[in-house]
Amino acid sequence: MADYGEKIMIEFFEMASVIVVGGGVAGMMAAVTAARSGADVILFEKNEKLGRKLRITGKGRCNVTNDCDKNEFLSNVATNQKFLFAAISRFSTADTKDFFEECGVPLKTERGKRVFPVSDKAQDIVSAMENACIEAGVRIINKKVEGLIIEDKKVLGVIAGGENYGSNSVIVCTGGASYPKTGSSGDGYRFAKRAGHTVTEIRPSLVxxxxxxxxxxxxxxxxxxxxxxxxxxxxxxxxxxxxxxxxxxxxxxxxxxxxxxxxxxxxxxxxxxxxxxxxxxxxxxxxxxxxxxxxxxxxxxxxxxxxxxxxxxxxxxxxxxxxxxxxxxxxxxxxxxxxxxxxxxxxxxxxxxxxxxxRSIDEAIITKGGIAVNEVSPKTMESKLVSGLYFAGEVLDLDAYTGGFNLQIAFSTATLAGENAAWSSFE
Ligand SMILES: Cc1cc2nc3c(=O)[nH]c(=O)nc-3n(C[C@H](O)[C@H](O)[C@H](O)COP(=O)(O)OP(=O)(O)OC[C@H]3O[C@@H](n4cnc5c(N)ncnc54)[C@H](O)[C@@H]3O)c2cc1C
Incomplete structure (x- = not known):
């Protein structure tokens, strides 16, 4: 958070109605959803390419979701399952399947109701999401976000590459702390802490x-x-x-x-x-x-x-x-x-x-712990502490068992965050 203790005029290099931080699974889904809802969206990704972690999911095959109903999905969530009720009701596992089939990626269901692309290529899922972003008009900027700009408990934008980017709706989708080489190195936890949020103990899971x-x-x-x-x-x-x-x-x-x-x-x-x-x-x-x-x-x-x-x-x-x-x-x-x-x-x-x-968190499939969910609205994913600030995906204190449930958490929370951020930007 930039510390503008005394009020000064902030000059913005660029403006957008919604800014998404992190071009992983949740970030791409949040950006597409916000853009399809009519918002002008900037998506920041610090890597050269979007979806680096997504590309290695399911041993390169990407177990994209699980073909189960809401209750079975929730029973496979290890931490804070109740928080996900509204998100999975809004964007279900069937919605995930429809999303990819509509993007031209045929899917198949294997043992344990695990859903994969027919091609067995995670890259097809990454490309489909990236293309959906481009088609929806999302502006993708390959820069690392260094901090959030917050004033009087309202988000005003982000700082990236030393420039201020303005927006009254910012969605943080920076992922957890596992496999940090893919880009998820815990930046979102630092942003959230500086914004006054509690971050619960970070531990490895599925490790x-x-x-x-x-x-x-x-x-x-x-x-x-x-x-x-x-x-x-x-x-x-x-x-x-x-x-x-x-x-x-x-x-x-x-x-x-x-x-x-x-x-x-x-x-x-x-x-x-x-x-x-x-x-x-x-x-x-x-x-x-x-x-x-x-x-x-x-x-x-x-x-x-x-x-x-x-x-x-x-x-x-x-x-x-x-x-x-x-x-x-x-x-x-x-x-x-x-x-x-x-x-x-x-x-x-x-x-x-x-x-x-x-084994260490570097080798973990998923991070246990994260931004405390009692400080985030389960119906919109907006922070209860800073207006216009949203969170989605693994950065939140949510984790599930294997079977496609963790990606579904990212899709469902990102959809809620994306549409609510877009709607609030029109107010
Ligand atoms: C080896 C492996 C296999 C897996 N397989 C599966 C599977 O088959 N099925 C399943 O359901 N789940 C699987 N998972 C878990 C799944 O990948 C995660 O739950 C999911 O990627 C979380 O999505 P996310 O968008 O929250 O975070 P991420 O996908 O990690 O995306 C976060 C993004 O934010 C970017 N970022 C971070 N900080 C900044 C910053 N300051 N500025 C700009 N950009 C930033 C990062 O570079 C990254 O691209 C697997 C995980 C691993 C490690």
Whole structure:
């Protein structure tokens, strides 16, 4: 915020009815919406190109939304779901699909109702949004916004490249703090704080997990498909997350889809209270797995235990499972006892790994925390503290699980902000 303590005349280099700060997902959507509502819009983006983060979403395929209804969408929002009721009612997941289909990007729905472009190219989504901005007459300026101009609790514009740009409606869409190389380096939090807003603690979410000990490092690079994955809180014995799917071991711990999803359900992880439990054979119950092991053993009666598990487990895991089982690696399988087999079954269905941390926010898909939503109107996205100042997207204290819900948060909040900013600029 420029500190114009004594009132002086501000000279503006350029004027617009709406200024949008940040040309990511929320910024482009807010700009298109405001321009389509009749406003003269300037969109500032500090990168050379719009939508840098959007381009890498969904591993370059962009899981653009989820084909679910309002209630299911809200149940997938991890933080401040009630705040999003008006936004998702105004611009639903079906509206997102219509928007892109109308922009000429055909979509398809995959497992878990995840919606992707048929081309599997996130770039098609970026281009569609950029073209929509251009067609709607949005003026795109590739400059970093350095601050907001606020006087008497009213926004008057922004400062970019040392020039003042005037507008009575400014929408801040600068994103969160994760993957800062894409441009989301937390500028919006600083703008909001200077405008008097509260910014809640910023933490990583949908992020790889750090594990205790060397087990994960020994298994580094091993990817497991179709496993059962659970996280238990050892303080109260509760299962805080459970799913089936894919994960990977790394030098520091665990990553992959089920691990990232689990991370959104964990807090105070550093206390070491969480343990991840991997079920290597979720399709088999204990009895079925025991029968399977017996059958494998019967085809290898004279083999050492360590040489009997090739058909059951990935090669890289065998040493580790044998070590954890407490059964002598050189014991002949025909002399393994029922109790020893029972222990082996329990182990294969429940390999425990103690979790001790999140990886850094640089590696997080999403930021937990942000501008406190009780200081923002859920119906318009306007600040309750500074008139004409709006926020949309990840800069707000909103986050969801994986499945296209985070982009939908950006689309819905940006649509509300864009149209309300435009309407108020006509008053
Ligand atoms: C690897 C990865 C994969 C993901 N995959 C998915 C997925 O498949 N589906 C899903 O729903 N979500 C996904 N997400 C999350 C999703 O990308 C974000 O929720 C979304 O991008 C947030 O949109 P935003 O517009 O608020 O912020 P951003 O997209 O981060 O945009 C913010 C923009 O503001 C610009 N900016 C910042 N400060 C300034 C300034 N001072 N002046 C001018 N410009 C500025 C930045 O350069 C940036 O372009 C993924 C995230 C990551 C990191």
């Amino acid at each position: 790889p997990l750090v594990a205790k000990g060397k087990l994960c490092a020994r298994l580094q690079g091993l990817s497991l498909k179709n496993i059962g994955f659970k996280v238990k809180d050892t303080e109260n014995g509760k299962v805080v997350y459970e799913d089936f799917g894919e994960m990977m071991f790394t030098h520091f711990g665990l990553t992959g889809p089920v691990v990232l999803s689990a991370s959104a359900h964990l807090s105070d992880i550093e206390s070491g209270k969480y343990v991840a439990c991997i079920d290597m054979k979720p399709a088999l119950d204990h009895k079925m797995l025991d029968a399977r092991i017996l059958s494998d053993f019967s085809g290898a009666i004279n083999k050492d235990f360590i040489n009997s598990l090739d058909a059951l487990l990935p090669q890289k895991m065998i040493d580790i499972v044998v070590g954890l089982s407490g059964i002598d690696a050189r014991k002949k399988v025909n002399s393994i006892t029922k109790e020893e087999r029972e222990g082996l079954v329990n182990l294969i269905k429940n390999i425990e790994i103690q979790l001790i941390g999140f």
